[in-house]
Amino acid sequence: MLDKIIRERRTIREYTQEIPPLELRKKVAEAGLYAPTATNSQPFLIRELSKDEVASIQNLMEKRYEELLAAAESCEDKKVAKVINFYWRFSKPVLAAPIVWLFLGEKTPSFTQRLQDAGLISYTEAKASSAMRISLGCVIQNMLLKAKELGLGSGVYSAPFIFLEKDESALLEDLGIDSQKYFPAEFLTIGYPAENPDRPHSKTLDEVFKYNE
Numbered sequence: 001m002l003d004k005i006i007r008e009r010r011t012i013r014e015y016t017q018e019i020p021p022l023e024l025r026k027k028v029a030e031a032g033l034y035a036p037t038a039t040n041s042q043p044f045l046i047r048e049l050s051k052d053e054v055a056s057i058q059n060l061m062e063k064r065y066e067e068l069l070a071a072a073e074s075c076e077d078k079k080v081a082k083v084i085n086f087y088w089r090f091s092k093p094v095l096a097a098p099i100v101w102l103f104l105g106e107k108t109p110s111f112t113q114r115l116q117d118a119g120l121i122s123y124t125e126a127k128a129s130s131a132m133r134i135s136l137g138c139v140i141q142n143m144l145l146k147a148k149e150l151g152l153g154s155g156v157y158s159a160p161f162i163f164l165e166k167d168e169s170a171l172l173e174d175l176g177i178d179s180q181k182y183f184p185a186e187f188l189t190i191g192y193p194a195e196n197p198d199r200p201h202s203k204t205l206d207e208v209f210k211y212n213e
C-alpha cells in the first residue's frame, strides 16, 4: 500500500473546484506532525488561505511579474525573460487551486548556535538552516503521501516566491503571522485532481544508490 502511494503520488497542477472537507484537510496536516524533525523541533505552521487572500497574493504576483519582465528587457542575457516566464507558468497553478496552504518554517535558534557562540564550531547557520529545510521537507512529504492515500491531489510550490520576495514580510503581517518568528517556505495545494499526469523523467536506482554487494 505504501509503495503504491509513493509510486503513484504526482504533483497535481489542475484540480476540480470541489473543496476537500475540513476533516480530510486536518488529516493531511496531522500527518505532518508524525514526521522526523531536527531536535524534534516540529518547526512549521500551516496557514490555510481564503479565496480573498489568494486573490490579494495574485495581485502582488502579477504586479511583480510585469515589473520583472520590463526589467528583463534591459538585461544583456536575453534568456532572463524566458526564465521569468517559466517561473510564472509554474506559479500559476497555486492561484487556481481549491485549497492553498502557506507552509511556514519557524525561525527557531538551533541548539548548535550555542556551540558556535562558544567558538567551538563554525558554519552553524548553514548547517542549521539545512537541518531546518530537511525537517520541513519531511513534514511536507508526510502530508503529500497522506493526501494521496485520502484520494486527494497535492502540489508543492516554491516558484511564487520569486514574485513575492519584496512583499514577504508585509504579506505575513497581513495574514496575521509574526514575520520575526516565521518565514514562508512553500505554498501547498490540495484538491481533487482534474488531471492524471505521467511520472516525469526519473533517475535510475544505480544513479543514486552506491551500494555494497
Ligand SMILES: Cc1cc2nc3c(=O)[nH]c(=O)nc-3n(C[C@H](O)[C@H](O)[C@H](O)COP(=O)(O)O)c2cc1C
Binding pocket: 009, 010, 011, 012, 013, 090, 091, 093, 156, 157, 158, 159, 160, 186, 199, 200
Ligand atoms: C521544494 C519543491 C518545490 C517545487 N516547486 C514547484 C513549483 O513552484 N511549481 C511547480 O509546478 N512544481 C513545483 N514542484 C513540483 C516538482 O516540479 C515535482 O515534484 C517534480 O517535477 C516531480 O514530479 P512529481 O511530483 O509528479 O513526482 C516543487 C517540488 C518541490 C519538492
